Amino acid sequence: MGRSDAGEAVGVISAKKLMTDLPNKIRDALGIIVDIKLVQEGGKDLIEIIVPPYPVPISCNGSYYVRSGATNQRLSGSALESYILSKRGVNWDSLPIPGFKMENISDKAVDHFKKLAAKKAGFLLST
Numbered sequence: 001m002g003r004s005d006a007g008e009a010v011g012v013i014s015a016k017k018l019m020t021d022l023p024n025k026i027r028d029a030l031g032i033i034v035d036i037k038l039v040q041e042g043g044k045d046l047i048e049i050i051v052p053p054y055p056v057p058i059s060c061n062g063s064y065y066v067r068s069g070a071t072n073q074r075l076s077g078s079a080l081e082s083y084i085l086s087k088r089g090v091n092w093d094s095l096p097i098p099g100f101k102m103e104n105i106s107d108k109a110v111d112h113f114k115k116l117a118a119k120k121a122g123f124l125l126s127t
Helices: 015-030 077-087 107-121
Strands: 035-041 044-050 063-068 071-075
Touching (some): 015 035, 015 044, 063 077, 071 077
Antiparallel strands (some): 035 044, 063 071
């Protein structure tokens, strides 16, 4: 904090107060702990916020965002589900289904699924 869009040091007002307030505001909004450093450059007070990598997506006031180029894209619905699964290294087909019983599966449905999956992946199934 304290840099212009061009990257020039312009400083912040009330740096000491921000050093106290920012960690709490970030924790309350994001639920994460960050490190805050006061940096001096050209006689101006700058604040450096160090955010450690997290293995799971972090929500901001109940919404999830992903960085795409120079923009933040809000994730919801199936896009959010896919993103969370990918961050955990899980595919949808490995998730348990509540109340599932083996007798719910038909051989015809499994064969149809295998054909669709093979077609999408571009290979032939051996019979």
